[in-house]
Amino acid sequence: MDGIIIALIAFCIVIMVVSLTFVLTNLRHKERMLLLDKGQDPNLFDTPQSRKAPLKWGMLMLGVGTGFFTAFLLDNYVFPSSMETEPLYPAMIFFFGGLGLVIFYFKLSNR
Numbered sequence: 001m002d003g004i005i006i007a008l009i010a011f012c013i014v015i016m017v018v019s020l021t022f023v024l025t026n027l028r029h030k031e032r033m034l035l036l037d038k039g040q041d042p043n044l045f046d047t048p049q050s051r052k053a054p055l056k057w058g059m060l061m062l063g064v065g066t067g068f069f070t071a072f073l074l075d076n077y078v079f080p081s082s083m084e085t086e087p088l089y090p091a092m093i094f095f096f097g098g099l100g101l102v103i104f105y106f107k108l109s110n111r
Helices: 002-037 049-080 090-111
Strands: none
Touching: 049 090
16 A cells, blocks of 8 residues: 555656646747747847756766765665664765765866
8 A cells, every 4th residue: 555655656746747847848938939929039048057057967966876875885884783874864965965066166167
């Protein structure tokens, strides 16, 4: 019974994310078409910052994944099992996620 509820919740979350992405993409398309109809440039919203956003998110997610993996390795292989290691996971995730954002900042500030 619990497995069915978990699967249903996961399915609803996936449907929500897909539908939200569709609605936002459709709204953006309509907005750009209205700008074209009025004779304005549809690339009005494309800024240099918006082109760097995927890199920033990618580095953040890479840092979060590295933090989770590091916490898993520390939890299972470095620290003894009798020690409290629950705070290790959020600490490593936030540390490596923040490290990814700092690397992004310094990488792009040199250009």
